[in-house]
Amino acid sequence: MEVTSSFKKKAGQLRLVAAQINLSVVKDGLSLEKALDGISTFSKRDAALLKALSYGAIRWHHRIQWQANRLLDRPLKNNDELISALIRVGLYQLQWMRIPDHAAVAETVSAAGLLGKPKFKGLVNAVLRRFLREQKILMSAMNKNEGAATSHSSWMRDRLKADWPDQWLDIVKVNNDPPPMWLRVNNKFSSRDDYLGRLEKSGIKAKAFDDLPNALLLKEPQPMSTLPGYDEGEVSVQDAGAQLACGFLNLEPGLKVLDACAAPGGKSAHILETCPEIGKLVALDQDKRRLTVMAEEFQRLDLSGNLIHSDAAMVSKWWDGVPFDRILVDAPCSALGIIRRHPDIKVLRRSADIGKFVAIQRRLLKALWPILAPGGRLVYSTCTIVKEENQYQKAWFLEKISMEKYQASSFRQILPGEGNMDGFYYAWVDKQH
Numbered sequence: 080m081e082v083t084s085s086f087k088k089k090a091g092q093l094r095l096v097a098a099q100i101n102l103s104v105v106k107d108g109l110s111l112e113k114a115l116d117g118i119s120t121f122s123k124r125d126a127a128l129l130k131a132l133s134y135g136a137i138r139w140h141h142r143i144q145w146q147a148n149r150l151l152d153r154p155l156k157n158n159d160e161l162i163s164a165l166i167r168v169g170l171y172q173l174q175w176m177r178i179p180d181h182a183a184v185a186e187t188v189s190a191a192g193l194l195g196k197p198k199f200k201g202l203v204n205a206v207l208r209r210f211l212r213e214q215k216i217l218m219s220a221m222n223k224n225e226g227a228a229t230s231h232s233s234w235m236r237d238r239l240k241a242d243w244p245d246q247w248l249d250i251v252k253v254n255n256d257p258p259p260m261w262l263r264v265n266n267k268f269s270s271r272d273d274y275l276g277r278l279e280k281s282g283i284k285a286k287a288f289d290d291l292p293n294a295l296l297l298k299e300p301q302p303m304s305t306l307p308g309y310d311e312g313e314v315s316v317q318d319a320g321a322q323l324a325c326g327f328l329n330l331e332p333g334l335k336v337l338d339a340c341a342a343p344g345g346k347s348a349h350i351l352e353t354c355p356e357i358g359k360l361v362a363l364d365q366d367k368r369r370l371t372v373m374a375e376e377f378q379r380l381d382l383s384g385n386l387i388h389s390d391a392a393m394v395s396k397w398w399d400g401v402p403f404d405r406i407l408v409d410a411p412c413s414a415l416g417i418i419r420r421h422p423d424i425k426v427l428r429r430s431a432d433i434g435k436f437v438a439i440q441r442r443l444l445k446a447l448w449p450i451l452a453p454g455g456r457l458v459y460s461t462c463t464i465v466k467e468e469n470q471y472q473k474a475w476f477l478e479k480i481s482m483e484k485y486q487a488s489s490f491r492q493i494l495p496g497e498g499n500m501d502g503f504y505y506a507w508v509d510k511q512h
């Protein structure tokens with residue numbers, strides 16, 4: 080009896096923490112990553128549950144909030160926001176987690192009890208039970224409501240419809256899927272096929288990807304610690320869409336390469352693994368914390384590069400005056416191509432952010448084109464699918480910045496889910512000799 084009640088209490092406490100995390104994203108605007116910062120203090124099992132509840136409730140936020148609005152007789156007051164968050168977590172559990180309904184309701188009600196106001200227990204109990212009773216009617220009404228059915232905000236749906244009228248429904252569907260896990264095998268240690276064999280021996284199923292020489296797609300995501308040779312740098316986790324960057328750079332020994340927006344270093348590391356004989360890699364980022372993560376990653380991979388903390392557009396502050404043969408501008412962007420990996424983007428991103436990103440991207444491109452050597456290549460990339468940041472940005476660049484001084488240019492847009500990749504955009508421009 081005692082075990083049961085302390086178990087219940089703990090289950091309730093975890094739901095309350097999940098509600099606090101949910102609220103810090105929805106109300107305070109924190110990213111899920113930041114909001115989950117403290118969960119390492121929980122046991123592995125509890126941390127995994129908190130992560131699943133937090134990511135899931137945010138992934139389906141727009142749908143769940145719509146359901147909650149219909150299930151509540153009247154809207155909750157502003158100071159009842161934690162209870163709203165708890166109801167969202169409860170509704171998420173009832174629909175997407177393999178927890179029996181009665182247990183999910185009891186745990187969420189027990190979480191409400193921890194707030195010390197008995198009326199909250201009754202309210203949470205009533206809303207969740209009403210959901211179970213009226214689920215069928217609710218679902219059929221939901222299917223007629225585009226926001227709830229797709230679980231995307233209206234500005235985001237409008238943007239996707241405008242840019243991708245024939246594909247937008249597939250895109251929102253993929254955005255709501257959990258992301259796959261891709262690996263990048265470091266050929267310094269083993270071939271991709273050898274590593275695939277080692278994974279299989281460890282009981283991890285994966286398959287190779289024809290388009291990319293080092294990419295492996297895992298059948299099921301795994302903790303990194305279970306990947307053979309991970310600590311020794313034999314393998315890294317990187318989406319296949321991100322692994323395309325290296326090919327577009329057309330690397331050769333002896334070249335001087337700039338990665339202008341480099342942290343946390345995935346593409347820089349891939350550059351050095353693919354072509355260790357390049358002459359020099361300069362990697363810049365204006366975010367010190369992300370650069371620290373990059374330095375740690377370089378240590379794990381036993382790589383060295385010139386990591387510089389600076390605003391890449393302020394060229395006079397960091398450039399040694401010798402032009403680069405390759406420049407990668409992996410620009411900050413709205414990140415609408417990686418929503419399945421970062422579902423908080425659906426909650427946090429605002430329509431007005433797009434224009435801000437466009438301006439930042441233009442500033443970087445304008446400043447960096449002049450320091451590309453004649454005959455050199457600039458690769459511009461984003462992890463978004465917004466045309467204003469991609470296709471229209473390329474057109475602007477060719478017309479206003481590179482003008483007649485380029486000899487070739489092309490692009491590739493990958494939509495989320497294509498080849499099971501995240502959404503990425505790449506444009507490359509070769510400068511005249």
Ligand SMILES: C[S@@+](CC[C@H](N)C(=O)[O-])C[C@H]1O[C@@H](n2cnc3c(N)ncnc32)[C@H](O)[C@@H]1O
Nearest residue numbers: 340341342343344345346364365366390391409
């Ligand atoms: C898309 S992320 C880069 C990801 C990285 N290339 C990788 O593959 O791991 C964009 C990065 O640009 C950095 N950034 C934004 N504005 C910058 C600027 N003006 N100068 C240098 N870095 C900048 C951000 O701090 C962020 O780390």
